[in-house]
Amino acid sequence: MAQQRETLTRERVLDAALDLIDTQGLTKVSMRRLAASVGVEAMSLYNHVHNKRDLFDGVAARVFEQIPLPDPQLPWQQRIRALCASAHECFTAHPNVVGALAAGQANPRSARALRFLDALLAALLDAGLDERTAVLHYRSLMAMLFGSVMNRSTDITSVAGEPEEPVTEWFSRTVTPDQLPSLHRALPALLDIECHPGFDNAVEIFLAGIQNNPGTNSPTGL
Structure with a gap:
């Protein structure tokens, strides 16, 4: 017997979008990618969300709704x-x-x-x-x-990409006690990820x- 497909609802669409945003970021979310994640064609999503802004608003609402x-x-x-x-x-x-x-x-x-x-x-x-x-x-x-x-x-210690000089080394070299005394004094704490x-x-x-x-x-x- 063929397995019955789960009914598509607005909540299911929003939860799938939230998972995509969590794992891939906001800019990576497209209607086509979202549709693929729930096993439907992209046009089917528009029965549950009006457009991408409605989708993002709904996702934000889902997060707020989780707060006890x-x-x-x-x-x-x-x-x-x-x-x-x-x-x-x-x-x-x-x-x-x-x-x-x-x-x-x-x-x-x-x-x-x-x-x-x-x-x-x-x-x-x-x-x-x-x-x-x-x-x-x-x-x-x-x-x-x-x-x-x-x-x-x-955080300044975890910038994306691979610069020629690590950011922590750049800060340590650039922040001198004569030019930036307070920043130099606090620099060890600033570079401490904890x-x-x-x-x-x-x-x-x-x-x-x-x-x-x-x-x-x-x-x-x-």
């Missing part, structure tokens, strides 16, 4: 910690999608994806921030999340800023 939400009854600090930790884990698993989000090439357009944004804003509003300040803090947190993930995936900021620590600093600066919960504190 904390109990809304928890204190706002615990909710922010949990949301940031979960989002960071999901984003770290899909750095190419984060790059697309940061570059404006994708947006998480689904109601389920927006539950993360709603939960994060709810925690910030419960901290006593007004709506405008909560949005500013939300955007700061998202910038921290994206920056942390992208900083992990790109020396990356801890995201959890950054979140704690962020929370302390909200708690220790009551002016941030009013328009006059902007």
